[in-house]
Amino acid sequence: MTGHPPFAPPDAALPGSPARQRLLLLMDHSLDVVEVVSEGGTLQSVSSAVTVLAGYQPDELLGRPFTDFVHADDRERARQALADVLALGRAGPVTLRYRCKNGRYRTVEVTARNFLGDPLLDGILVFTRDLTDLVAAEHALTEANDHLHRLSQELLVAQEAERAHLARELHDDILQALAALRYGMGAFDSTKPGAVPTVLVESWDAQVADVMQRLRRVTRQLRPPAIDHLGLKVAVEEHVTRERMLTKIAIRVAMTDTLGRLPKDLELAAFRIIQEALANALRHAGASVVTVSAMRFEHSLIVTVTDNGVGFAVPAALERSGRSGRIGLQSIYERAALLGGRVSIESGLGKGTTVQVDFPLPTPPPVA
Ligand SMILES: Nc1ncnc2c1ncn2[C@@H]1O[C@H](COP(=O)(O)OP(=O)(O)O)[C@@H](O)[C@H]1O
Numbered sequence: 001m002t003g004h005p006p007f008a009p010p011d012a013a014l015p016g017s018p019a020r021q022r023l024l025l026l027m028d029h030s031l032d033v034v035e036v037v038s039e040g041g042t043l044q045s046v047s048s049a050v051t052v053l054a055g056y057q058p059d060e061l062l063g064r065p066f067t068d069f070v071h072a073d074d075r076e077r078a079r080q081a082l083a084d085v086l087a088l089g090r091a092g093p094v095t096l097r098y099r100c101k102n103g104r105y106r107t108v109e110v111t112a113r114n115f116l117g118d119p120l121l122d123g124i125l126v127f128t129r130d131l132t133d134l135v136a137a138e139h140a141l142t143e144a145n146d147h148l149h150r151l152s153q154e155l156l157v158a159q160e161a162e163r164a165h166l167a168r169e170l171h172d173d174i175l176q177a178l179a180a181l182r183y184g185m186g187a188f189d190s191t192k193p194g195a196v197p198t199v200l201v202e203s204w205d206a207q208v209a210d211v212m213q214r215l216r217r218v219t220r221q222l223r224p225p226a227i228d229h230l231g232l233k234v235a236v237e238e239h240v241t242r243e244r245m246l247t248k249i250a251i252r253v254a255m256t257d258t259l260g261r262l263p264k265d266l267e268l269a270a271f272r273i274i275q276e277a278l279a280n281a282l283r284h285a286g287a288s289v290v291t292v293s294a295m296r297f298e299h300s301l302i303v304t305v306t307d308n309g310v311g312f313a314v315p316a317a318l319e320r321s322g323r324s325g326r327i328g329l330q331s332i333y334e335r336a337a338l339l340g341g342r343v344s345i346e347s348g349l350g351k352g353t354t355v356q357v358d359f360p361l362p363t364p365p366p367v368a
């Protein structure tokens with residue numbers, strides 16, 4: 001067997017100068033596995049961290065090609081790294097699967113430096129760091145993130161369904177019952193002896209009418225009927241008309257005449273995004289003008305809400321939103337993602353804000 005014995009405290013029985021022995025001892029304290037490899041790729045020294053990494057005693061490995069411990073599919077890259085270190089003096093980091101004594105693999109990151117000809121080391125110094133737990137944690141984090149993402153999208157869909165259901169119940173059940181009540185009161189005959197005076201009946205009627213109007217407002221907020229029956233253009237126009245009554249800020253609207261009808265879920269998503277971005281502009285921006293637009297092109301629908309207000313730091317707001325329970329901006333991203341839309345929010349302090357979502361449109365089937 002060629003090469004040096006495993007790292008160990010300086011020992012008169014070990015070959016090498018005291019300086020080399022001290023160097024090997026220092027390396028033996030590294031948490032990374034430190035190996036000295038010959039020009040041909042055989043292991044000459046291996047630090048004791050390899051026992052923690054892979055279960056081997058260092059001397060089990062000595063004299064064997066380092067590629068013996070690399071996953072077959074990663075060997076070519078390992079050989080390339082050896083070629084690199086010989087040609088360029090250093091190589092890596094390279095991520096490889098390292099075979100353990102129990103036959104399993106651990107994911108490691110390897111870097112190498114050429115010390116061939118160096119009087120003290122005379123070999124290639126290889127550092128091997130265990131990434132398995134890190135890779136597993138990253139994987140778990142990605143999975144958890146994907147899961148959360150799916151959940152929040154499902155929540156949006158469920159919320160829309162629930163709103164639509166509530167709006168229908170209010171409209172078809174409670175509003176109808178109140179209408180019937182008013183109809184009944186209309187037939188009231190106050191000339192009969194002992195009847196309630198007309199003024200009282202009229203005041204009850206007015207109260208019921210007022211409750212009905214408020215219910216209609218709530219119903220509309222839950223789910224504007226226009227979005228289902230008349231499409232995005234009318235729904236946006238009606239929404240803006242109502243908002244104008246509540247604010248001094250000028251709201252301009254620009255929509256292609258040929259917006260037409262689009263897939264239902266797309267119209268709803270575009271409407272909700274406009275609703276949220278407009279509410280944000282009116283509430284947070286301190287703007288004098290807000291412009292809402294929806295433009296249909298051959299392959300895309302682009303909705304935009306622009307204000308000339310104070311602007312804000314978008315990444316910081318998104319970062320905060322998760323913790324503060326403010327989910328308006330977040331919901332814009334989620335709704336867009338559900339339909340393959342791309343969101344861009346451009347904002348600078350003092351420069352106003354533009355929220356734009358670009359939805360791909362389904363390609364119509366070719367005309368036969
Ligand atoms: N057009 C805008 N102009 C200025 N600030 C905005 C605008 N839109 C959003 N913001 C900022 O981003 C934050 C997050 O918005 P959002 O997620 O919709 O939550 P919310 O509207 O409930 O506060 C807002 O609180 C506000 O500080």
Ligand SMILES: [Mg+2]
Binds near residue numbers: 276279280329
């Ligand atoms: Mg908001």
